[in-house]
Amino acid sequence: MTYRLTLPSGFIYDYTNLFGEGKVTAEDLASLSDRLDQAHAAITQMRATGEVRGHLSKDGTPELVLFTQLPYVEDGNLNNPASIQRLKDFGQSLRYSTDAVVSFGIGGSYLGNKVLFDVHAGEFWNSKSTAERNGYPELYFSGNNIDPQRTTDLIDCLKRKAIQKVASGETYKVTLIVISKSGSTLDTMSSFMVVCDALQLANITVQVVTVTDPAEGANRTLLKKLADDQGWPSFSVPDGVGGRFSVFCDVGLVTAACIGFDIDAFLAGARDMDQACLTGEPRSNPALFNAALKYLAAEKYNRDIEIFMPYGDYLKSVAEWYVQLLAESLGKRADREGNTVYYGRTPVVAVGTTDMHAQTQQHQDGKKNKVVQFVQLADWSTNPLVPNVFPAVAKLAEIADLTMSQALDAALDSNAEALAADNRFNAAFILPRLSAYHLGELLYLLALSVAYEGELANVDAFDQPGVEAYKKILGPRLKALKA
Template sequence: MSLKLKSGFTFDYDNLYGEGKVTEADLKSYEEDLKKAHEAMKVMRETGFIRAHLSKDGEPEKVLFSQLPYVEEGHLNSPNSLKHLQELTDHVKDNVDVVVSMGIGGSYLGDKVLFDVQCGAYWNELPKEERNGFPKVYFSGNNIDPRSTGDLIHHLENESKILQYHEKRNLKVLLLVISKSGGTLDTMSNFMVVYDALQKFPGIDVEVVAVTDPNMENQTLLKKLAIEKGWPQYAVPDGVGGRFSIFCEVGLSLAACIGFDIKSFLDGAKDMDKACQNDDIWQNPAMLNAALKFAASEKHGRDIEVMMPYGDYLKSVSEWYIQLLAESLGKQFNKEGKEVCYGRTPLVAVGTTDMHSQTQQHQEGKLNKVVQFVKIENWANDLEIPNVFPEAKKLADISGVTMSEALEVARQSNADALASNKRYNACFSLPELNAYHLGELLYMLAMSVAYEGELADVDAFNQPGVESYKRIMGPKLQALKAAKAAK
């Protein structure tokens, strides 16, 4: 059983729904709740209103992520904002040598997805001509790690020396700093360390682009710095939580630096949003996905979701999804203030890699998991396994097929084995790994958690648990600083 869109995007739920799995009766029991959830999505699209949603300051706040696929005047993504992004593309292409993307949470995870899909692991090793004039890209600000930050600084210093030797010019480095407030400890500590260090190297020219809160009336710390220093600015808009921000300038600013097809990405998200406006659950990918996963958790105890894409460069998609699911649905209280401690636990896996590490647990461990596969149907550059050693029968037996065919046989075998032992699993299929289909997949997952939030009666758009440690961490840092000053 599967749901297939005109684009070719497919949700195969045969191993998740039916006898011995999530049943028709299970979904029937949620019929009224699903109608209410679907109506809530309509209201969200039209007004930005989500019942009981408040900002971290306790104020009413719109939810605007469903607006992002639509490039229109007055929207967060508008013709002018895309033109502004094109200006960044025009600036970095053939002019900037290195971009360091500095962010954490959605400001890192979303950007890493776009980089992996567009560029792959060896982008920085390619000659500039093969990168079509686009810069090398490094990531920082996603941990407060002195070794990795120091290694990055040392590497860029060496890059500058090599460039001076061969081309007799300075290395041009752009720091893309992403923080709504400008007070994010992880990101801003890395930024200050790297910015200060690079300024001291005579062979490096440093520039900064700030991605921050655009509000001019109550300017954030990073906003004030950007104005004072004359740094170009892009927006971390109100109404878009970090885990949804890949579809706005938070993600699209990095996309602009690597030649990623922003229009196709947003078109894929837009077409998925239109599919998700269908009130028939069997034709609405996000509502169906949410309902099946919710029922699997609440009625069958399958409250762990293993996101297992098949392909190395899709691992970051799994990591992005982990934040989306964890922050959106892991809530202590429901919308009425009742303690419910709801949430499904997400886990990262990659096929075939984790078939040799995690699958033993998936196959024979506790009956508490749904394994969600992602597969690519047509790979851009497929390779046939050659019969290099015909005298070795075991090796000869695996030759004559392409790597993608072998990859899919492995995935199907995993799915069949799991299903044969009452292990729930499902598969999202993308016709190709490109910007359009990536937009479809990520948007469907984002809309799914919005639906599930309504089914579970929790606010899928706040993150009070994250604020808890921040309130403790601030005073601890001040006390540490005071103790050091007293010595």
């Protein structure tokens, strides 16, 4: 029997191999009915007021959770017509005037941006001509690791491009976008300062744009004060939106603006997914149902590792974004009452046929402690036919005259069937095509799912106290190094 939840947009959640006899059962779901009702009520309350039971900021003060507001572009909201227009105007200002943009950020300030870049621009964006990019600049990422070699290589790359352009009598211009809520993020700010200084010493024209906490006065962040003092334009990292949810606000959309990504369609996809998840009936609410199945698979059947496996190279960054989302949201030592629970499902990145040749041995024959979550595209914008180049070679002739997507889908289906035959749980999100709209649907579904799962597990899905442990050690250690 096939089980699918299909939305009007054509987005499909296929949970055939995750639900039913020998998997998560209808009886399992029924046993969770009261908690599902409570979880839905809690998320409904969060949507209406931003309030989440027991949630505190890292400073220990009550904090609203507002990411569900972001798809709705309305006056008075975090995303409003003026803020979206400002992003679009910024993107337009770069066209045919800026040669390269370097985006500095880590965590949610990098991962979401990389998703939007990969889906819209792809690996070879910077190799295209300005005309082929429709006037938009090349785009590079930095600050997502403290890496001396890659940072030096990036500087050398930009210097070479500047020399080539200056030799033809033109000016080479670079825009540096620094994304940090506090302005003191070690990875981001150290990389930014190294690159900015090197480019200026090389007499390259540099513009700096910041994305930081918009607070004014005595509450200004280090980066906001620096931006004000230097006259740098600033976009906002809004309160109430954690980094792992920030792809839907200025933090992610500033990169979208730099490459001509369709911001309106992206937010429309997220908005329509939110509307699809308003019902309290689990099997009609994809985010609630996904959370329930994954929660039950982990808690009752010990499937507490999630292999997130898109079948598409440009969707690998979605899996990497999801790793942060799941790990930070649900990896919690204590529940809301302070009881030690060590809750959390471990996320793992895998990609299509690449990892069928690398990880599938473990998925198929290793411990039965995993759910494999596939992401599939129903239609591809381009789909070459495999030509019969070597008709005399029987093995190669066998795969000729198939489209690449036919071969890819056959591989996915075979993987799913083999896993299911050995009672290894798996499911699939099927996007009609790779577009800004359907990407918005997928990312929002995943974000809302972890909110629901936090309620089912009775943990705060919006804090991240575990990261403070290493920070308390790192700060004094850096000071000691300087001394």
